[in-house]
Amino acid sequence: MKRWFIKSDNGLTKDNFKNNSEFSYITCQLLANRKIDSANVKNFLYPDYKYLHNPFLMKDLDIAIEILVDAIDNNLHIQIVGDYDQDGNSATVVLMKGIGFFTDNISFAIPNRIEDGYGISKGIVDTAKQKGVDLIITCDNGISAFEVAEYCNYLNIPMIITDHHQVCFDDGGNQILPKAKAVINPHRVDCEYPFKELCGAGVAFKLMQALFDELGGDEHYLIDLLQFVSMGTVCDVVDLIDENRFFVKKGLELLNYSDNIGVNKLKKENEIGKITTTSLGFKLGPCINAAGRLESASIGVDLFLEEDEKSAENFAKKLVELNNKRKDLTNEAYSRVNLKIKDNKYYEDDIIVVYDEEIHESIAGIVAGRIKDYYYKPTLVFSKAKEEGILKGSARSIEDYNIISKLRDFSNLFEKLGGHAMAAGFSIKEENLDILRKELNKNSNLTPDNFIEKVKIDCSLDFKLLNYNIVDELKLLEPYGKANPEPLFGTKNVEIKSLSIIGKNKNVIKLVLKQDEIEFSGIIFTNYDKYIKYFNEKFKTSDILSEYNDIKNKFIDILYTPVINEYMNTKSIQLLIKDIR
Template identity: 35%
Template sequence: MRWKLKTDVIAEAVVHLQEVLKVDKIIAQLLVQRGISTYNEAKDFFRPSLDALHDPFLMKDMDKSIVRIKEAVQNNEKILIYGDYDVDGTTSVAMLASFFKGFYPNVDTYIPDRYSEGYGVSYQGIDYASQNDVKLIISIDCGIKSVDEIAYAQELDIDFIVCDHHLPGEILPQAKAVLDPKRSDCNYPFKELCGCGVGFKLIQAYSISQQRDIKGLVQYLDLVATAIVADVVPMTGENRIMAYYGLEVINKTPRPGLRALLSSYDQSSFTISDIVFKIAPKINAAGRLEHGKFAVELLSTSDYTEAIKLAKYIMDINSERKHIDQQITEQALQMIVDNKEVFNKSTVIYNPTWHKGVIGIVASRLIETYYRPTIVFTESGEYLAASARSVKNFDVYEAIKECSEYLIQFGGHKYAAGLTLYKENYTAFKEKFEEVVSRTLDERDMIPELVIDAEVDFSDLTPKVIRILRQFEPFGPDNEMPLFISNNIYDTGGKRLIGKNKEHMYLYVKQRGNEEQSFPVVAFRFGKYFEELNNRRFFNFVYSIEDSEWKGKVKTQLVMKDMQLV
């Protein structure tokens, strides 16, 4: 990896924070790097407050949406909550349905089938609404580009409220209300909400209209936190506040579905990282291999016995998903070597038999080996469907947009996108995409970059510093877990290989010149350096500081990200 040490820190601001907060220089430096330079900003960062959430009525069309929902409730109209099949979509549907059913029973839910309907609002879904006497559809995490579909719903006398967070197209759908902070005419102060976050602003607005306190909505923040993490939106502003309180709910009073998913882990508390690796993939698996409705059922049920059954079913699906994506990844890696595509600036591959539900995961896996923009295609009826993933600093969505002449449709954002095309256009698209990437991708961005927050000596890592570092959570984009570099490190002699295939390493290290202080280090995928670290071989390494829990005991360890032998 390329190591890049952050150096753009204003020294005066660091000194000021050290004085007013009475903290070590390293803490003040990390805060300044995150745009925090005053006592009050630091207070807001370390003590997120629900009172700091914005007035939801600042969002364009929020007043219209509340009027229409109240009208539906007054007239006993059937409301359909319609969402995407991923984590953001299913948590959103579960949240809105649970909230409205709390006082109004005439509510139904709908998740489109990934394979027969595809992403977003479908004609099939609108037909379902019409056949079931639905008068109002609230779409969540989708709908902003469903202009034709929503026009079709109007013809069937069905109104729409769109709750979305994706970039709108040139034309907005003709809905009763369109809630999307990314609308060019929306002055809502925070633009980076996920779909579930927009949904939370809707129920917050409804509660305000009924003179209800926001404290009654905290119970839904476990779902919002899960969506924020899974959708990889910035962990700043409202997202950080909602994730902070959502984590509290997950750890203290989780809904039965999340409690069931976490019941197999011997832990007393869970972090954002646990949501990333232990919750989100399981919820996603339902929509990838079976149907997203199972995730909604799990996240909506109030019966823990039922939640345990649904969780087991979804965990079984996830196990199958792991097996399938491992098989396909192996096939894809071999295909890249056979076709000598490792010499391209991009990776675009296709196999008609690959499972559509896992090609996004496979694209991410390929980037781990060949670090370049990657698109994985499979057959989907008469079309080819694909998932795209990107490398840091490269906008894959814009690159795909330059190739739109060959596409039926596409959508997504800077680092992930989906697209479909006719089979006969595959080769032309592939060649054009490679041409675009070759022209626009910086050579340096083909090597993964580690952005390091600070160079520290082990003596800087006092118990107080480590305790304050924990309060930087929850971590995510724009508030990443801090990475440090320390030099002249050596193993004290107790290192061992760990893991099923002994590919990882666990060691205790000290720093030359500081013989009193040692730290445990876990080094995933660094087992190959085991022999080279004999005889006090010195090395420099980049690491994060994380807590590990085992059989009820929590200990602090350094997690190696990269190393250089000295």
Template identity: 35%
Template sequence: MRWTLKPQPDKERQEKLAQELGIDSFLAGLLVQRGVDAFAKAKSFFRPDLNELHDPFLMKDMDVAVKRIQKAIGNNENILVYGDYDVDGTTSVALMSTFLLSFYDRVATYIPDRYGEGYGVSYQGIDYAADNDFSLIIALDCGVKAIDKVAYASEKGIDFIICDHHRPGRQLPAAVAVLDPKRDDCSYPFDELCGCGVGFKLCQALVEANDWDFDILIPYLDLVATAIGADIVPIIDENRILAYHGLNVINTSPRAGFKAIIHQLKKDVLTITDVVFIIAPRINAAGRMKHALHAVELMVTDDFKEAQRIAAEIEEYNADRREADQSITEEAKQQIINNKEEELFTTVVYKEDWHKGVIGIVASRLIEVYYRPTLVFTKSGEYLAASARSVSGFDVYNALEQCSEFIEQFGGHKYAAGLTLKPENYPSFKARFEEVVCATIEKQHLTPEIKIDAVLPLENITPKFYRILQQMAPYGPSNMRPVFMTEKVMDTGYGKCVGKSEDHLKIKVVKKQNDRHAIDAIGFNLGKKSDLIKNKDKFDIAYTISENEWNGNVTLQLMLKDIKA
């Protein structure tokens, strides 16, 4: 594990900000590190304001998209809202369909079957639209590479509006409008929206075009916040504003579906982390194990009893998903050992009966073990389908582009992608991917890294300090929860391994013996480092700060990420 101290902020700027905000200089330094280096920026950061969202009409093709929807409504056309089967896609479909249905009733939804149709726009979906007299499809979180499919739809008299956030190919589909802030010819000020975020901007544009009150969009922000968390987009700029207000909706007036999930879990206040690890996996489980329309039904129903029924079903799918991903992960690890591939620069594994719905999760689990760019393949119809995941600092999308001669189709982001290839191309692809990664990855990227924001004295950790830290949330990419390091601490003598298998380490740290600044710390999966804390030996700790509630008492505790002699 590498510990890397981030570049430290300019002292003069740090002190100036501390004075302007009336806060501790140390906290001001954390803000300056995040680019929040002036009073006005701090105000926007701590009080995200919906009035600071960008003008949706700055996005290329937005005016055309709005006019086409208005024309469809004027002509009483049937509109099909089409989305991908993951969290971003299903929240997008729930958002767009319920928003349109609030003022126009000729709207239906379609989500492709993960197994029968695969990712993105499908010919079956277009045929469904043609057979049911839909003349406009709004595609969300997919479509920017669907050149042949959009042409096929056009032959059947069906128009497309695409709302996507994936990287486009060299050519765009011949859709009526392609809304994608990553288009080279799009000058929209923020290009890190998720698919649901792009869909929200279209809704915002429709509100502005009709001169309606923006407040009608606020109840939909819980969906946008969920997609932002699940899709791991940077929580800065518009994403921070949308996530902040979306979390507020989840915690104050959640839709029936979210309320049903939260009700099962007995949790009062949800953070973005809870959304990522509690709500998102359950929404995803429907598409992984059964069909993603179950997730859409959960998110659009107003009936709490109905929501509870669907949530209970989805909970079962989620249990099945956990079982499948655990067993497949073990099989994949065994395959790597049997093939003597532990020392490669990549992990590429395949078995034809692995469950397609969980291969992305398995790829992430394998990175936890081997920490290198990873692809997990399974059989999908006539092809092999894979989920790709990467390690910090390495662009797996670029690596796949260099293997494109063996790939049928692929799409995605820097750290996550999906692809299909012909079975006979698997050995050549696997060899080429290893070759590309070996030639391009920087060797330090093959070792997990803990990025440390600052060196923190234990006495700085007070309830007031923690309260201000909490105001820096929602945390996520580009605004991660601060990680601190304190050097040369010691255990008070009562440290021990805990948990069923004694995998975890529970200690109380002090700077010196009998120091009154003692603080509890827990290190999950750090039990193997228990020797470092014995005999009052000094050690360094890397950690985040959290609260621990026990018997009604709330105390601060350190969440250890690593310890070193």
């Protein structure tokens, strides 16, 4: 069950239209819904490099540049320590290529998800010491690396942390930071940087922006790094506003005309024509993530640094192979875990907590996400860790439940804990699992209303107001993503003129819909079974496909995104239907 709401425009629509009347009223309303005021309309629709914030506004960035420039001038060995996900991959590539513009004495290391766990470890530092590393720079990790920072100080290896994850606080509510030489993170409470929602690759890019400014590097080379920043920004699902919007818009342009061998090989192996936010999030990104889940995340970095055609092709093939394996493991685990939830009636709990010893720990988060979507409840999925008596887990949450905040209320039960409002990772002693399940549910403070997914509609729109100019203008809002979703319109009381099933697998529903003598075709691409069941129940048919005439001239409400469809040299407006009632 879902509940539909029309977004509040915060009173900005009229002002937007008054001061930007070259755009339609509907576009001005969409911008208002995204909290874009009239003064920032053009900056949002036409993002540009010149609008980026001064990187030196970021706390400790000046210290980091001083250390980094000294290391470059003295040909010191610099090592980048990234993370094993797509954002960590992108951040590592940005620093390797960016710093590599000025020095060849640079290397990288990525933690092994199972052997090292999340973030920089003492083992990585020990290996760095053996290799004669003089400076360590983390990316997409490090903000909670308190022991490792102290260890680096003990070994006299300077450490610069670049991260975007939430900072830690002591029991008194005071910010605590690792004792590195510089800690660059826009979420620091003492950081005055105006945009806080950068991903790890975004923070790495700001460091490179400052370095290129300091040393007079090639601006075109610097901007070319945005193809990797865009990957991290999309795949880490950060807000696509402000700087992130420019990173992704420009990055997609660069990716589609890239001369990076690895990018083009991975694109080819995935049979992708044009790279979009969708193909990044659902094809290319998962390939990079699969390496970190099942083997070595270094493969993804090596792919984008590789200059040999054959080697890059082999890396790309390997990533696709690993991703296919990951998909199979995920499907098997999801079925098994969901059966366990049903058998134990965990779905009756406010917070679903489930343990499956067979699940590969690297896919626990994906499974948790799918379970959360299925039941629309916060979900924690645990797997067996390599350490005796320890379980590792991942959580995914719903809009009304800040998962990391709630888990920190029971931090005494965890061995390790980190994350943000919608997702978390942790480890726990096996004997604490049932205690955690009990305590989380006893203190959930959730109500039945919290378990109803809320769908936010941009505006109600009659068919007579929908035209080609408006649909064309919507393209200005691309790329879509978090905080800038696809425009979603609602229309009430549309008449069903016809229904048919199309597509190679006969799992796409096509409707012809009419309101006030105006007709549009509508397409439902997902949840075929759900909507066929809905139509049968709504219109009291046993099989809507054979009793097709029984639903003609019936009325429904629809949510949709309009697009322009071109077929056989004919253009038409088509409605991509997202929900019906």
